[in-house]
Amino acid sequence: MMIVKFLFTLLAVVGLVFARTLMKLAVIRKRVDREIAETRVAKILSPGVVENLTVLPIIDYFKAREDVKTEAGVSYHITADGREILLDVGANGKKEHPSPLLHNMKKLGKELKNLSMIFISHVHLDHVGGMKEQKSGEFSLSAGPVELPRIPVYSPVNLKPSAHNPGVEVKVIKDPCVIADGIVSIGAIPRALYLLGYTCENSLAFRLEGKGIVLVIGCGHQTIEQIIQRTRALFDDPIHAIIGGLHLPAGGGRLKIGPIDIQPIVGTDRAPWNKLNENDTRAAIEAVKSVNPKLVALSPHDSSDRSLELFRAAFGDAFQVIEVGKTIVL
Numbered sequence: 001m002m003i004v005k006f007l008f009t010l011l012a013v014v015g016l017v018f019a020r021t022l023m024k025l026a027v028i029r030k031r032v033d034r035e036i037a038e039t040r041v042a043k044i045l046s047p048g049v050v051e052n053l054t055v056l057p058i059i060d061y062f063k064a065r066e067d068v069k070t071e072a073g074v075s076y077h078i079t080a081d082g083r084e085i086l087l088d089v090g091a092n093g094k095k096e097h098p099s100p101l102l103h104n105m106k107k108l109g110k111e112l113k114n115l116s117m118i119f120i121s122h123v124h125l126d127h128v129g130g131m132k133e134q135k136s137g138e139f140s141l142s143a144g145p146v147e148l149p150r151i152p153v154y155s156p157v158n159l160k161p162s163a164h165n166p167g168v169e170v171k172v173i174k175d176p177c178v179i180a181d182g183i184v185s186i187g188a189i190p191r192a193l194y195l196l197g198y199t200c201e202n203s204l205a206f207r208l209e210g211k212g213i214v215l216v217i218g219c220g221h222q223t224i225e226q227i228i229q230r231t232r233a234l235f236d237d238p239i240h241a242i243i244g245g246l247h248l249p250a251g252g253g254r255l256k257i258g259p260i261d262i263q264p265i266v267g268t269d270r271a272p273w274n275k276l277n278e279n280d281t282r283a284a285i286e287a288v289k290s291v292n293p294k295l296v297a298l299s300p301h302d303s304s305d306r307s308l309e310l311f312r313a314a315f316g317d318a319f320q321v322i323e324v325g326k327t328i329v330l
């Protein structure tokens with residue numbers, strides 16, 4: 001009798017949690033639909049161009065040389081006609097000082113004092129410097145004091161600098177906008193993720209002279225389909241390159257909490273038992289193929305070895321895996 005009562009209570013609790021999650025998700029979906037509809041998207045009339053563009057991965061899951069650190073996070077150092085941009089600031093999972101970000105920047109000959117701006121794609125732990133930062137809506141470059149020049153920090157949502165790197169101004173950019181000549185924010189695209197809830201992500205587009213648009217993406221929660229649709233709405237130019245994370249952990253991700261393989265069940269709007277799988281990777285490949293880019297560089301921080309393999313098979317010589325320390329010259 002006791003067992004029946006216990007099972008009945010357990011079932012009722014699970015049912016309630018499930019119903020509550022679904023209700024919350026429905027509310028978030030409405031908000032997402034409204035925000036996408038309200039975003040001002042029109043052809044950018046004077047986007048400008050950049051003539052020289054390089055992307056140097058500072059933080060990612062694989063590395064091209066021995067003296068740098070890796071983690072399941074993202075930070076890319078981008079040089080566009082002399083302007084130095086840091087897209088995201090890594091995960092710093094062990095709360096080190098200097099962080100893997102600072103360690104790798106030093107090894108790769110990059111200095112914070114030369115940065116023109118920091119661009120935060122979205123507020124997830126692997127992009128803002130840790131879980132604590134994600135929870136408190138902050139970003140942190142290291143677990144100790146860091147001197148940042150007084151540069152703008154762009155974010156799709158409200159974000160504060162942590163006590164370790166104070167004094168910078170965070171600018172929230174929702175709508176697509178030209179940040180500098182040839183450097184465009186495609187604008188925030190929100191998504192209702194099943195477990196993570198409301199997630200708003202932004203990506204950078206560089207208009208490279210004579211070649212077209214180079215997209216640099218953090219985690220790709222917006223979905224590559226939405227990113228491509230937005231980019232086509234903003235530019236007449238072809239998409240020349242797609243670089244960064246697309247969250248395709250088919251067959252097993254990079255982050256485990258105890259026995260739980262986290263990435264296939266987060267970063268999707270589906271229920272946890274309907275994990276991200278090879279079909280998602282194949283759908284992303286079809287979307288990328290539709291714009292025929294000359295270069296596809298995929299981040300291993302949130303895509304599995306299997307997804308990397310499928311991308312390599314689909315794009316051949318046009319494909320490369322992002323590795324810390326291996327400069328991508330566009």
Ligand SMILES: [Zn+2]
Nearest residue numbers: 122124219221
């Ligand atoms: Zn993310």
Ligand SMILES: [Zn+2]
Nearest residue numbers: 126218219302
């Ligand atoms: Zn990520």
